[in-house]
Amino acid sequence: MELLSALANMALLASAVRLTVPILLTALGAVYSERGGVVNIGLEGIMIMGTFFGASVTHLVATALPVPGAEAGATHAIAPVVGMLAAMVAGVLFSLVHAVVAVTFRVNQIISGVVLNMLAVGLARFLNILFFGVATQSPGISGFEPWSVPVLRDVPALAPIATGISPVIPLALILLGLGHWVLVRTVFGLRLRAVGEHPLAADTLGINVAAMRYAGVLISGALAGLAGGYLSIEQGRGYLEGMTQGRGFIALAAMIFGNWWPLGALGASALFGYFDALSLRVVHTRIPYQFITVLPHIATIFVLAGFMRRAVPPAADGIPYTKEEA
Amino acid sequence: MSTRVRLGVLQAAAPLLAIAFGAVVASGIILAIGKDPLEVYGLMLRFNLTRSDSVAAIFLKATPLTFAGLAVALSFRVNLWNIGVEGQYAVGAFAAALVAFGMRGLPAPIHLPLAVLVGVASGAAWALLPIALKLRRGAHEVITTIMMNYIASALVLYLLADVFRDPTQAGTPRVRTPLFEDSARIPLLRPVLQLVGIDVPSHSALNWFLPLGVVLCLGAAYLLARTRFGYEVRAVALNPDAAEAAGIRIARTQFYMFLASGAVAGLVGLSDVLGFFGYFDIDFPKGLGFLGISVALLARNDPLGVVPAALLLAFLDRGAQGVQVFSGVPREVITILQAVIILAIVVGYELVTRYVRAQRKREAERLVAGRPDVSEGEGG
Numbered sequence: 001m002e003l004l005s006a007l008a009n010m011a012l013l014a015s016a017v018r019l020t021v022p023i024l025l026t027a028l029g030a031v032y033s034e035r036g037g038v039v040n041i042g043l044e045g046i047m048i049m050g051t052f053f054g055a056s057v058t059h060l061v062a063t064a065l066p067v068p069g070a071e072a073g074a075t076h077a078i079a080p081v082v083g084m085l086a087a088m089v090a091g092v093l094f095s096l097v098h099a100v101v102a103v104t105f106r107v108n109q110i111i112s113g114v115v116l117n118m119l120a121v122g123l124a125r126f127l128n129i130l131f132f133g134v135a136t137q138s139p140g141i142s143g144f145e146p147w148s149v150p151v152l153r154d155v156p157a158l159a160p161i162a163t164g165i166s167p168v169i170p171l172a173l174i175l176l177g178l179g180h181w182v183l184v185r186t187v188f189g190l191r192l193r194a195v196g197e198h199p200l201a202a203d204t205l206g207i208n209v210a211a212m213r214y215a216g217v218l219i220s221g222a223l224a225g226l227a228g229g230y231l232s233i234e235q236g237r238g239y240l241e242g243m244t245q246g247r248g249f250i251a252l253a254a255m256i257f258g259n260w261w262p263l264g265a266l267g268a269s270a271l272f273g274y275f276d277a278l279s280l281r282v283v284h285t286r287i288p289y290q291f292i293t294v295l296p297h298i299a300t301i302f303v304l305a306g307f308m309r310r311a312v313p314p315a316a317d318g319i320p321y322t323k324e325e326a
Numbered sequence: 327m328s329t330r331v332r333l334g335v336l337q338a339a340a341p342l343l344a345i346a347f348g349a350v351v352a353s354g355i356i357l358a359i360g361k362d363p364l365e366v367y368g369l370m371l372r373f374n375l376t377r378s379d380s381v382a383a384i385f386l387k388a389t390p391l392t393f394a395g396l397a398v399a400l401s402f403r404v405n406l407w408n409i410g411v412e413g414q415y416a417v418g419a420f421a422a423a424l425v426a427f428g429m430r431g432l433p434a435p436i437h438l439p440l441a442v443l444v445g446v447a448s449g450a451a452w453a454l455l456p457i458a459l460k461l462r463r464g465a466h467e468v469i470t471t472i473m474m475n476y477i478a479s480a481l482v483l484y485l486l487a488d489v490f491r492d493p494t495q496a497g498t499p500r501v502r503t504p505l506f507e508d509s510a511r512i513p514l515l516r517p518v519l520q521l522v523g524i525d526v527p528s529h530s531a532l533n534w535f536l537p538l539g540v541v542l543c544l545g546a547a548y549l550l551a552r553t554r555f556g557y558e559v560r561a562v563a564l565n566p567d568a569a570e571a572a573g574i575r576i577a578r579t580q581f582y583m584f585l586a587s588g589a590v591a592g593l594v595g596l597s598d599v600l601g602f603f604g605y606f607d608i609d610f611p612k613g614l615g616f617l618g619i620s621v622a623l624l625a626r627n628d629p630l631g632v633v634p635a636a637l638l639l640a641f642l643d644r645g646a647q648g649v650q651v652f653s654g655v656p657r658e659v660i661t662i663l664q665a666v667i668i669l670a671i672v673v674g675y676e677l678v679t680r681y682v683r684a685q686r687k688r689e690a691e692r693l694v695a696g697r698p699d700v701s702e703g704e705g706g
Contacts (some may be wrong), residue, residue: 106676129656245476298477
């Protein structure tokens with residue numbers, strides 16, 4: 001009974017929802033990229049850039065715009081907004097490197113992504129030294145004014161889940177629905193999927209394969225950057241080296257589990273978010289905490305091993321498209 | 327002939343151009359923080375080349391990088407991505423450490439090889455699950471090996487802090503295993519080098535794993551180039567369909583190469599643990615597995631290229647310490663430089679490969695186009 005209440009109480013579920021968001025946003029980005037035929041292992045590095053730029057720009061804006069008449073430490077409401085945007089821009093710029101190397105120069109996409117991750121670690125450390133004098137963390141910041149659901153917040157049992165809601169959470173759900181609509185209903189989505197399934201056929205029909213693939217990769221960069229910004233601004237209240245904890249890779253697993261569809265990725269991200277929350281909460285048991293912290297990673301291996309479902313990737317996923325040799 | 331020479335020059339020039347490109351990008355960063363790039367590079371060269379302790383440090387650092395690069399390269403050779411060297415070497419080094427302090431009274435000729443073998447076996451064992459899931463269930467090995475890295479790090483931390491921590495260190499901030507038996511330590515190279523007249527600083531931990539790494543790379547090169555198994559490996563990499571049609575069991579070849587990759591990964595940490603520290607502690611060097619990816623990419627997955635590539639990265643790493651101490655440039659600039667060089671080099675190799683392929687195609691077309699003329703000439 002004690003175990004059951006530990007596994008399914010409201011505070012845990014609220015924490016699971018919060019931790020689902022970064023994985024969900026990144027998995028959604030991965031869907032765009034891979035539907036266009038580009039594997040993006042670099043999402044982890046893009047998230048790292050998002051965490052760094054999100055927190056540091058929020059901090060810079062907050063110090064540049066003191067709130068008149070408020071006590072010290074109060075932050076202008078615009079600061080986290082600018083921080084989130086900066087995280088997205090950083091994500092787009094960083095993913096541009098992947099697009100240039102993997103789409104234009106047709107270098108193996110795994111290699112490009114892996115190198116991007118290494119670059120992100122060095123870059124974040126360097127910039128952090130430059131801005132804040134230390135390598136591994138930024139000053140603390142405050143995020144958005146949290147929301148609460150009007151009627152539900154008065155029910156004591158539901159309070160943990162109905163209050164303290166980051167505005168990024170509904171935004172993520174909107175982006176998820178938008179993603180589904182774009183991929184299924186729009187010309188852009190159809191073309192993106194076409195270059196991921198059969199680039200030669202798409203090319204023959206006059207679709208610019210490289211341009212569509214760039215679009216997919218850059219959108220994935222924006223979403224992974226946003227996810228990173230959410231982690232550092234809303235979850236961590238500051239940047240800390242290594243705070244992404246492999247979530248970029250976990251998001252790729254969520255995308256695969258969701259069969260390369262946005263709504264499928266929601267279920268898988270929620271699963272990982274739950275394990276993530278569990279790994280933070282179940283510290284007071286006899287199980288050594290080191291094993292509990294790797295619960296999301298163990299779950300990822302299980303999911304990838306397909307113990308639940310077989311996945312079908314886009315046919316040309318990961319294969320560079322070469323016009324002259326096709 | 328002239329075409330072949332030109333292509334050879336191009337292939338050799340690609341890494342140099344990539345290094346130059348990386349240096350240009352890093353110069354921009356160094357300028358941005360208000361330092362003179364030429365001065366920084368000059369300092370780095372002087373620091374690395376004119377001090378005997380620097381030279382020894384570069385070779386010492388290149389030792390684990392050689393194993394890491396070879397481990398990654400072996401998996402890349404069969405189109406698999408072992409990003410899990412990081413976890414495999416942590417597990418391998420810790421297992422070797424268990425043997426090194428746990429078994430007492432063994433003579434050195436048994437104790438040291440036993441510790442090394444346990445490290446190798448543990449590295450391979452940590453690679454077993456990802457490759458089995460890849461071949462049986464199609465689970466992408468990039469993600470599973472990265473997840474295994476996190477699990478390895480947690481497992482080693484748990485075993486170190488909660489199970490095998492040196493009881494005499496309790497109450498101190500030091501978290502490490504008991505000291506190893508002397509019989510499990512890797513002998514240093516210094517006495518031998520002094521015999522041949524090479525002076526090594528007395529504090530240098532340069533040890534026999536350096537020549538072992540070189541020999542292993544030579545052995546791997548021979549295996550891949552001259553044996554039946556190596557032929558199968560090359561066939562699987564070049565054209566899996568043709569290899570399968572020729573009766574080569576692709577999954578089996580990939581399985582063995584991936585386990586070999588994990589086994590070599592098990593050696594990565596041993597030069598540091600058994601050759602230098604003499605105990606396994608919480609600050610055990612990390613990140614060598616990811617540097618191994620850089621080494622393998624730089625070496626184009628050729629075992630013969632692994633040693634020079636490892637030396638280059640070790641050179642940059644040592645130089646980074648020098649510039650940090652003497653010119654106040656953060657060593658992370660060199661980390662960025664490394665990543666940019668690797669990016670430039672993979673792009674460079676890709677462009678050269680594509681150019682070479684186009685040249686060969688053109689030559690072949692010329693040959694084919696030439697032939698009918700000859701036969702017509704004979705007919706007429």
